[in-house]
Every structure is written in C-alpha cells, then in structure tokens.
Amino acid sequence: MGRSMLALATLSVVVATPDSALFPYLTAQPDGPRCDGLRSLSLWCVGGGSPAALTIARVATVFVLVLVVVGYRPRWTCVPHWYATVSIGVSVYLPNGGDRAAQVATLLLIPLCVGDHRRWHWKTPTAPLAPWSGGSAYAAHLVLRLQVAIIYGHAAVAKLTESIWRDGTAVHYAMQDAYFGAPEGFLRLVESVPGLVLALTWGAVVLEVVIAVAILGGPRTRTVALTCGIALHTAFAVAFGLISFGLVMISVLTIAHTRSR
Structure with missing residues (x-):
C-alpha cells in the first residue's frame, strides 16, 4: 500500500504539472530541467532536454509509476521506481519538500523488494x-x-x-x-x-x-x-x-x- 501511494504521489505531480511549471524560467538559470553534474544522468536530461525528449521522459516516468501503483512485479520495478523518483526530484528547480524523502524511501525499498517474487505486491506472501x-x-x-x-x-x-x-x-x-x-x-x-x-x-x-x-x-x-x-x-x-x-x-x-x- 505505501509503495503504491508513494508512486501515486510522484505520478500526480508528473501528470498534472506542465513542463513550464516543472521547469520554470529562473534568473541566471538555463531553461528546462537541471542537468548540471550528475543530474545529467536524470531521465529528464539524457535526451538533451528538447521538448520531444521531455515528452518521452514524461511518458516513461508515467509508465514506470503506473506499474508501481498497480503493484506489478515489485522485484523488477523497484529500481526503475527509484530512478524515476530521483530523476524528477533532482531535475526540478522548485522541489515540494517531499522529494528528498521519496528519493530515500524508494532507494531503501530496493532491498525490500528485490527478493520479492510475487507478481502483484497486493498478494499475501506465501513464503x-x-x-x-x-x-x-x-x-x-x-x-x-x-x-x-x-x-x-x-x-x-x-x-x-x-x-x-x-x-x-x-x-x-x-x-x-x-x-x-x-x-x-x-x-x-x-x-x-x-x-x-x-x-x-x-x-x-x-x-x-x-x-x-x-x-x-x-x-x-x-x-x-x-x-x-x-x-x-x-x-x-x-x-x-x-x-x-x-x-x-x-x-x-x-x-x-x-x-x-
């Protein structure tokens, strides 16, 4: 339940917030997502920051988060969930305060999920x-x-x-x-x-x-x-x-x- 809610929180931001609000123009800052240093590895930066690349990043993020929300294959979605969460958190200029907590939580969910062989995380573990x-x-x-x-x-x-x-x-x-x-x-x-x-x-x-x-x-x-x-x-x-x-x-x-x- 908590994992799905966490993904839903990020999903709501990605779906409901346009690029202009996610990456607003700020004085002395370049347009688009923050891609300096290690942030260049973000999903929102690897494509170069063009409008088409941002659309692809948004679609990929939504796809991953929807899989997590519905609880599909936690073993295989835990790392993409972390990457999608970190990517949006480090790329925006105005985080909402919960981004850091979400990044830490999704990272710590990896050891919790990587050994989980259930198809759906809603099912009661049998072993x-x-x-x-x-x-x-x-x-x-x-x-x-x-x-x-x-x-x-x-x-x-x-x-x-x-x-x-x-x-x-x-x-x-x-x-x-x-x-x-x-x-x-x-x-x-x-x-x-x-x-x-x-x-x-x-x-x-x-x-x-x-x-x-x-x-x-x-x-x-x-x-x-x-x-x-x-x-x-x-x-x-x-x-x-x-x-x-x-x-x-x-x-x-x-x-x-x-x-x-």
Whole structure:
C-alpha cells in the first residue's frame, strides 16, 4: 500500500504539472530541467532536454509509476521506481519538500523488494524471503524508520528554535502566507475559536515528536506514529494545500509502519 501511494504521489505531480511549471524560467538559470553534474544522468536530461525528449521522459516516468501503483512485479520495478523518483526530484528547480524523502524511501525499498517474487505486491506472501534477502530487507526497513525519526525529530526541534512556534502563533502566520495560506473562510473559522491557533501550533510539534519516537518502536507503537502522521498531514493538506507533500510523507510512514518480511 505505501509503495503504491508513494508512486501515486510522484505520478500526480508528473501528470498534472506542465513542463513550464516543472521547469520554470529562473534568473541566471538555463531553461528546462537541471542537468548540471550528475543530474545529467536524470531521465529528464539524457535526451538533451528538447521538448520531444521531455515528452518521452514524461511518458516513461508515467509508465514506470503506473506499474508501481498497480503493484506489478515489485522485484523488477523497484529500481526503475527509484530512478524515476530521483530523476524528477533532482531535475526540478522548485522541489515540494517531499522529494528528498521519496528519493530515500524508494532507494531503501530496493532491498525490500528485490527478493520479492510475487507478481502483484497486493498478494499475501506465501513464503518467507531468502536469508540473504530477508537480512537486507530488515536492515533497509530499520534504516527507513531511523530516517523517519530524524525527519520528524529535526522538524520538531527546528520549530522550537523559532519564537513564533514557542509562543503558539506560527499557524496564524502560516495561514496568512500569500502562497501557502489557508482559504479566507477557513482562516476566519480557526481564529474565531479561542485558543485553537495555540493548540494547532503546539499540536503540530507534539505530533512530530510522537512520530519521531513511536516509529522506532514495535508494530503497535508504529501504528501510533502512522495515525499521528495521517492526522498531521491531512491537516496540512486542508489548511495549506500541501497534498503531494502530505501523500509522500504518509506513504513513507506507511512503509515504515509495515513489518518487513
């Protein structure tokens, strides 16, 4: 489920975003995708960056991601999934914040999937992984959980260094942001309830701390982390429109929550 959701998040960006928005003109930057250094190996750069090449890259990316979404042959699609995710993440000039997490997650999914012989990843496994594959899968899953703990722990600590988070007004200012701000009606509703802005501000910090700690625990504790993550990112999606970012992070939490075979 988490793997399909992760691919769906990237797929939604690729399908719904035109080249002009993926690779907008920026001062002192060349037109098209970023192709400097190792980025030249990106799927969006290997064809030279022409309109035809970008179309081919988009079609190839969609093809790979659709295979992952439907769950076909995880053993054979895990590496293309990682490459497609990294390619879009390193080639755009304005990443959405979840790109890095998706790149790490798809990389760590390779050891989890390379020994999976199922035709569809929706099917219940009928046999355990081979010892060599099971060990690498366990290690990759543990590293992913550590990565999630670092992401949310760092986010919580970073917030606490800012006075607007400590005094409980950060959500007020965030909802008035010109780009990510909440709809006016929603903003009025939130601010009409005494203490709600304070509760939402500190609630975000508390949820991030809980996620960072709980994701390192056992299956039941990780369920707490997943539940908190769904609540947190659903709220962010409703208030700030961070839908793609939220879907990526919920997907990563879902994968981290699932026990490795």
